[in-house]
Amino acid sequence: MxxxxxxxxxxxxxxxxxxxxxxxxxxxxxxxxxxxxxxxxSSDSFSLTCRHPDSGTTVSGPLTFLAENASGAQESFTVVxxxxxxxxxxxxxxxxRDFQGYITFAGNGDSLEIRVIHRTAQNFAGTLHxxxxxxxxxxxxxxxxxxxxxxxxxxxAAGPADSRLNDSLFDMSSDTGLRFQGGQVVxxxxxxxxxxxxxxxxxxxxxxxxxxxxxxxxxxxxxYRSRYVPYYHPINKMRCPLAPTGWMSWNVxxxxxxxxxxxxxxxVAARYLKPYGMExxxxxxxxxxxxxxxxxxxHNLTLRPDPNxxxxxxxxxxxxxxxxGFRPGIWTVPFGTGDAxxxxxxxxxxxxxxxxxxxxxxxxxxxLDPSQEAVRxxxxxxxxxxxxxxxYEYFKIDGMSGRNAGYSAHFYERDEVRAAFKEVLxxxxxxxxxxxRRGIGEDRVWLACxxxxxxxxxxxxxxxRIGADIVGHRRPPDWxxxxxxxxTTLNQLFVNNIVWYGDPDxxxxxxxxxxETVRLAAAVVALSGQAMFAGDKLAELPPExxxxxxxxxxxxxxxxxxLFPIYEMLPVWxxxxxxxxxDWDVVSLFNWDAEAAEIGVDLAELGLxxxxxxxxxxxxxxxLTRDVRDRITAxxxxxxxxxxxxxxxxxxxxxVYSDRHLAQQALGVEDLHWSEETKALSGAVHLVGTDPxxxxxxxxxxxxxxxxxxxxxxxxxxxxxxNNCVTLKLHxxxxxxxxxxxxx
Numbered sequence: 001m002x003x004x005x006x007x008x009x010x011x012x013x014x015x016x017x018x019x020x021x022x023x024x025x026x027x028x029x030x031x032x033x034x035x036x037x038x039x040x041x042s043s044d045s046f047s048l049t050c051r052h053p054d055s056g057t058t059v060s061g062p063l064t065f066l067a068e069n070a071s072g073a074q075e076s077f078t079v080v081x082x083x084x085x086x087x088x089x090x091x092x093x094x095x096x097r098d099f100q101g102y103i104t105f106a107g108n109g110d111s112l113e114i115r116v117i118h119r120t121a122q123n124f125a126g127t128l129h130x131x132x133x134x135x136x137x138x139x140x141x142x143x144x145x146x147x148x149x150x151x152x153x154x155x156x157a158a159g160p161a162d163s164r165l166n167d168s169l170f171d172m173s174s175d176t177g178l179r180f181q182g183g184q185v186v187x188x189x190x191x192x193x194x195x196x197x198x199x200x201x202x203x204x205x206x207x208x209x210x211x212x213x214x215x216x217x218x219x220x221x222x223x224y225r226s227r228y229v230p231y232y233h234p235i236n237k238m239r240c241p242l243a244p245t246g247w248m249s250w251n252v253x254x255x256x257x258x259x260x261x262x263x264x265x266x267x268v269a270a271r272y273l274k275p276y277g278m279e280x281x282x283x284x285x286x287x288x289x290x291x292x293x294x295x296x297x298x299h300n301l302t303l304r305p306d307p308n309x310x311x312x313x314x315x316x317x318x319x320x321x322x323x324x325g326f327r328p329g330i331w332t333v334p335f336g337t338g339d340a341x342x343x344x345x346x347x348x349x350x351x352x353x354x355x356x357x358x359x360x361x362x363x364x365x366x367x368l369d370p371s372q373e374a375v376r377x378x379x380x381x382x383x384x385x386x387x388x389x390x391x392y393e394y395f396k397i398d399g400m401s402g403r404n405a406g407y408s409a410h411f412y413e414r415d416e417v418r419a420a421f422k423e424v425l426x427x428x429x430x431x432x433x434x435x436x437r438r439g440i441g442e443d444r445v446w447l448a449c450x451x452x453x454x455x456x457x458x459x460x461x462x463x464x465r466i467g468a469d470i471v472g473h474r475r476p477p478d479w480x481x482x483x484x485x486x487x488t489t490l491n492q493l494f495v496n497n498i499v500w501y502g503d504p505d506x507x508x509x510x511x512x513x514x515x516e517t518v519r520l521a522a523a524v525v526a527l528s529g530q531a532m533f534a535g536d537k538l539a540e541l542p543p544e545x546x547x548x549x550x551x552x553x554x555x556x557x558x559x560x561x562x563l564f565p566i567y568e569m570l571p572v573w574x575x576x577x578x579x580x581x582x583d584w585d586v587v588s589l590f591n592w593d594a595e596a597a598e599i600g601v602d603l604a605e606l607g608l609x610x611x612x613x614x615x616x617x618x619x620x621x622x623x624l625t626r627d628v629r630d631r632i633t634a635x636x637x638x639x640x641x642x643x644x645x646x647x648x649x650x651x652x653x654x655x656v657y658s659d660r661h662l663a664q665q666a667l668g669v670e671d672l673h674w675s676e677e678t679k680a681l682s683g684a685v686h687l688v689g690t691d692p693x694x695x696x697x698x699x700x701x702x703x704x705x706x707x708x709x710x711x712x713x714x715x716x717x718x719x720x721x722x723n724n725c726v727t728l729k730l731h732x733x734x735x736x737x738x739x740x741x742x743x744x
Contacts, residue, residue, distance in 0.1 A: 028081050030088050032107025034219065039090060041080060048130070050112060055176050055219050059201065061132030063103065065092065065116065067124060079103065092116075101207070103128070110219035116207045125208045127183065130215050133190065134199040136178060137171030139234065142187045142199065143561045144168060145179050145220065153572040153605050154490060155561035156529065158666045160189040161576035161583060163561060163607035169199060170223060170563060172234045172498060177220030177563075183212035189578075223563070229499050231459035240445050240462045243501040243531045243555040244394065246280030246329060247273070251471045251506050251535040255285045255292050258309030259317055263324075268538040270324045272546055275688045275735055277554030280394045280445070281321045282329030282533070286310055289338060293473065295398075296364050297338035303382055315390040322391065329394030329445075330386055334379045334436065335408045336364020336399070349375050351420045359420065362406035363399040370412060370428035371421035376435040383439030394445045397436060397461075401452040408432070409455050430456035437461075447503055447531070453495045463501040463531050466492045470505040470535075476512035479639055483569075483592065486524045490566040497529050497559040504528070506535030507552065509545045516640030519620060522548045523588045523641050526662040527575050529558025550688075556663040572601045575663060581672035581683075585646040586664050591636040599642065600633035612648055615698055617656040619643040619664070624656060624698055624723045650674075653681050653703060653744055656725070657696035660685070668693065670737060682741040687714070687732040695728040696721060703744050710740040 028039045036051040049060040069075050075095060082091040082102065092101040100122055106113040116128040144155065145168040155163055166187050168179045180187065184204040203215045225232040247269050249257035266281050288299040290306050305314050312320075318328035337343065343350060343358065343366040351359040351367045358366045368375045386392050401409040409429045411417055425431065433448075437460040440446060448457040451464025458464060467488030471477050485504045496502040507525045509518040525532050532552050541549075558575060575586040585606060589599040603610040614628040620643055627649070634642035645664045647656055652674055660668030671684040685693055699705070705726050710716040719727040732738060 028087075028090075030105060032088075032105050032112055033109045035107050035110075035112040035217070037105055037112070039079075039081070046079065050132075050217060052110070052217075052219050055171075055174065055178075055221070056135075056137065057176075057178055057219065058135045059132045059217060061130065061201075063114075064129040064131065065126050065207075066129070067126035100124070110221060112217045113214050114205070114216070115214040116205055117213070118207065123208075125206075128205040128207065128215065130182075130201070130203040132201045132203070134169065134178070134187075134201050136169050136199070137173050137176065139172040140169050140199070141172075141559065142166045142168070142189060143170045143177075143563050145170070145177055145223070145563050147562070147564055151605075152570055153574055153601065154493065154566060154570045155607070156493075156527065156558050156573070156575045157561050157578070158529075158556050158558045158575055158663060159578035161578035162188045163576055164604075164609075165607035166561060168220075168563070175222050175225050175232050175234075177223040179216075179218045179220055181216040181218070182214070183209065224495070224499065228565075229453045229458060229495065231456050232499065233459050235498060235500055236462060239443060240501070242557055243497070243529060244280055244445055244447070244463060244503075245278050245532045245553055245555055246282055246326070246394070247278065247534045247538070248282040248284055248329070248331075248396070248506060249535070250284040250331075251469065251477075251508060252510075252537055253284075254474055255290055256309075257284065258306070259312055262317070263320055265538055266321055266324050266326060269534070270326070272538065273534065273549060273553060274325050275691075276550045278534070279327055279554075280329045280533075281324070281326035282331065282394055282396055283314070283317065284331045284396075286314060286330070287333075294362075295333060296336065296360060296362060298333065298364075299337055299339040299342065300333040300335075300364060301337040301368075301378070301382065302339060302342055303385060314386070314392075318391040327393040328391060329396060330390075330392040331396045331398060332383065332386070333363050333399045334368075334382065334397065335370070335432075336361070336367040338365045340366075342366075348422075349378070351417065353416075353420070359417065361411055362402075363408065367411070369420070369422055370408070370432050371423035371425045373423075376431055379432060380435040380439035383436055384441070387440045387444055392444075394447070395436075395440050396447045396449050398449045400433075400448045400450060400457055401455050401464075402450045407450065409452075409457075427456065433457050433460050448500075449503070451500075453492065453499050458495075458499050461500060463503050465503045465505065466530075467504065470508055476510065477508050479513075479517065479594075482513075482517060482521050482524075482639075485521065486590070486592075487569060489524055489528050489530065490568075490570060492565065493528055494560045494563050494565055497557070498563075502528070502530040503533075504530050506533045507549065508535055509548050510536045510541065511545075514639070515544070516637045518545065518548060519643070520590060520639065520641045522552055523573070523590075523643055523662060526552040526556070527558070527573055527586065527588055529555055531555070550691075551660070551662050553661075554667070556661065556666050558663070571599060572605070574606050575666075576607075577663065577666045579665065579669075579672075582665075583648070584664070586662070586666070587632070587644045587646055589632075589634050589636055589642040589644065591638055591640055594638040596635065596637050598633055599636045600631050602631050603629070606646070608646075615647045615649050615654070615656055617645040617647075617696065617698075619645060619657060619662070622657070622696070622721075624696075624721075624725055626698075626723065651700055652676075653697050653699050653742070655681070655683065655695055656698045657694075658685070659694040660688075669695075671739075679744045680741055681744070682739065684737055684739045685730060687730060687734075687736060687738050689735050690731070690733060692729050692731040695730070697726050697728065697742060699724045699726060699744070706743040708740065708742045711738050714738050714740075716740060
């Protein structure tokens, strides 16, 4: 018999038959746990199919085992059913028709193992490959469910983007994951089957490495529901297609903003931010007796506005906000009040200590008893009035989950509070959230403040505040506030745009902090795909800081790829973008320390091929670095970040920067096409009003710009840049889509 070092076994849906099959080579069908496995050898097909009927998952494709013989040449072995009494395995057959090894299968519930092993007395090396098409649910995407040891990078995606770091698929509609394991795992979205949500999984196992000698498929049922989110329900994209955006007064005006202040700010926002996608304008601290804190003194339950701050009433204010083009929003605290008269007239509705004194917390000096149907009905009816009669469309409902007994979910769990309930209810907080949703209606957007994905609020709300206020009382934000905003974002990013939208609190970019720090804050908010509410006094912002807000609007539809909580302050955030005209990465290198530092990341850490040259554009400093391989580095100021756009180098003129949005061409650039025949780069951008948009094109060596044109009514200026770049500046007269062409 010919001695063999490595083997190459191939099972392919469409491939050339390498060996003649005998009558004994028949199809097989096995059951391993919850998996159904079939193998079909025939004259023109070698097909292994793994089906998981409960989840509707199918993994099907070729198995290959690449090896070397004694002379160093590669050889192919075929896979056939075993010829012995062990029916539940396949055999590896060499060109001499001798069996040299086996592929075994083992199933344990939702897990399936495919292992390659030697036959007795053999000791050859080689790698088994399973190159499969994978079909899962219609809302599936590639992701990572296994945290990397000592990882430095958090991954996100805009569009059906992939990463070489991903090890799983997740179907939002069924809350089901499919995790792959092996010596190598590469999962890609198959563009040919994108409408069917088909994927390609390239998996391998090394026969001489016991730790990597098997390929494993594991269905993760109820991935979120059983691990993190007991009330899991996919985010309602019909009601809220993108993370909410808007302006709210609290973090600069605190309890002093009235009707006049809000409308003054709304007029500025209508000029500078609404054209860029700002949607809501939310009113805070409007209740009677709310001229100053604490909130517990506010008259939260009567629907009477403070007559001094809001003389025209709340309906009129909503109407005025709507006239300016915004959807009106309102802040409520429906769990308690500081109104002694309301308490006296509804004393039976409230919670009391054993000695008869009213219970109190952050929500009020008098706290409602949520176990009573009449109380929950009052919550429902007051919010229905604000929604249907007054016309508010966005509700920031406060006093919800929080971190301690000052907030209702915690408070209702305490023994002494439960003992004070008039009715026996297992979870009165859940029934309150359901009453509030009925009150505002199914078409209104709801921010739970603070909300948490472990509670019932995530089943009915559209967004949840993920942390504390960005400021202390009557103080501007400091570095610790911004750091906490980033920390809570990392910790809860894995539920954003899957369960609901995270709300990191307002993005404050005012002069109280250096430009480098507010740029960092803008990247935290914009690159995570969370809710984006501004909160500065807008008329006081200089142009470059107003521009930061504009570059965060609207929120880019970004989802997490790492589906687990993160507790470390990871310095590298990577948004992988896929659009019909290209794939690229937007990478932020964060410096969480006070001193400037050089921060770097390997391309492999980003899930990119380190051998492929890249173009890296520094978006803050407007500089291009060419032929980047293996590693990206940048000098980053203390408490700042580097914002980098990373592209495969195509060797032709290519767009490397847009000043429209921090996510680069993910928003604002609507089309891009290179014609090799005419040597022209053409595209389309969405211009906003009369504001200019700048694009930077990187040119290869010995390539020169011949001409640049845009649609009629748009001024296009070209400016030479460093490192063989050219800047296009497009200036229009109205908001519209504009096509342009650059000839080389």
